[in-house]
Amino acid sequence: MPRPRTNDPSNLPAAINLVSDPAREALLVVEFQKRLAYLKHSFLIGRAAHAGDNVAFNASLERLRRRLARKYPAKRRGDRIHPEIEMVISHHARAMANAENVAVSQRHIQLAAAKTVELLRPRRGRPDDAFLDLQVSGVMALAQEVTGRPVLARKCRDSVYDPHFADGVSQVVPLFFQDLDETLTVTRLVDSVRRIRKEYAGKPLRFSDLFPLYGASFDRDCGITLRRGYRLEAFEPNIPIYCP
Numbered sequence: 046m047p048r049p050r051t052n053d054p055s056n057l058p059a060a061i062n063l064v065s066d067p068a069r070e071a072l073l074v075v076e077f078q079k080r081l082a083y084l085k086h087s088f089l090i091g092r093a094a095h096a097g098d099n100v101a102f103n104a105s106l107e108r109l110r111r112r113l114a115r116k117y118p119a120k121r122r123g124d125r126i127h128p129e130i131e132m133v134i135s136h137h138a139r140a141m142a143n144a145e146n147v148a149v150s151q152r153h154i155q156l157a158a159a160k161t162v163e164l165l166r167p168r169r170g171r172p173d174d175a176f177l178d179l180q181v182s183g184v185m186a187l188a189q190e191v192t193g194r195p196v197l198a199r200k201c202r203d204s205v206y207d208p209h210f211a212d213g214v215s216q217v218v219p220l221f222f223q224d225l226d227e228t229l230t231v232t233r234l235v236d237s238v239r240r241i242r243k244e245y246a247g248k249p250l251r252f253s254d255l256f257p258l259y260g261a262s263f264d265r266d267c268g269i270t271l272r273r274g275y276r277l278e279a280f281e282p283n284i285p286i287y288c289p
Contacts, residue, residue: 052242053195054250061193077191080252081221083259084187088180088225099168102127108288110162123289133161135284154286174237177229179255181218181237182245186252188217198238208235 064070105127112123125131137157142149185196196218197211208231210216218238222229241250253259 050195050197052246054189054242054245055247056249056251057189057195058193073191077187080187080259081184083256084180084183084221085225087183087256088222091176091180092226102129103167105130105288106162106165106167109158112288113159113162121289122287124287126286126288128283130161130165131283131286133165134158134286135281137161138284139281149284154284158286177233178237178241181222181234182241182250183252183255184218184221185238185241186250186255188214189250190252196238196242198235198242200235200239208232210235210238 064073108123109126109130126134134154134157137160138149138153141153141156188194188196192214194214196215198208198215198218199211200206200208202209210219210231218234219231222234223231
């Protein structure tokens with residue numbers, strides 16, 4: 046007798062509610078295909094953006110650390126720093142300026158940069174683990190919402206180490222990702238699914254929460270209306286920051 050599951054998300058139904066209306070079924074299939082295409086696009090674009098990301102992030106952080114340790118102004122502007130580090134500096138610089146009710150100045154950026162160096166640490170491990178987990182979460186959420194069944198991955202079979210996915214809907218994960226990137230092993234995907242199930246055990250795992258901009262509409266004022274009714278009224282870009 047198999048052991049009871051303990052890591053199911055809270056929004057997984059206790060019983061399968063099969064669709065009997067052909068029109069409703071057709072709509073669900075179309076929406077499933079659209080979301081799967083969205084995930085494919087998100088994965089391919091994101092994978093390209095994340096290539097070598099840890100190296101670039103750590104190099105930028107070290108350049109910034111060295112620059113702040115110098116007593117004298119730099120003679121050249123240098124290269125623009127990693128966008129995630131830039132985002133943290135921009136956030137703290139704006140917060141400091143807002144507290145003083147003034148515009149952001151070089152002083153605020155300098156103070157924010159020092160704060161950022163204290164907060165951030167070099168990244169270790171594979172650069173795309175977090176990114177891959179997000180994409181796998183999306184496929185899991187989509188599969189579970191459409192079928193009502195959990196996506197299950199196991200490390201052993203008959204007490205022998207053999208990472209694999211359960212039959213049925215769980216097979217969508219290796220089929221989807223290995224079609225896009227043949228270097229992704231079943232073992233790595235199994236590890237990702239098991240991490241996600243542990244993280245979302247007893248909590249909702251929803252496609253719309255993971256990818257809120259899916260189905261968003263944009264208006265002339267650059268406001269963004271999200272598909273669940275929320276609205277992002279403004280977006281502040283990073284302050285361009287260069288470091289030798």
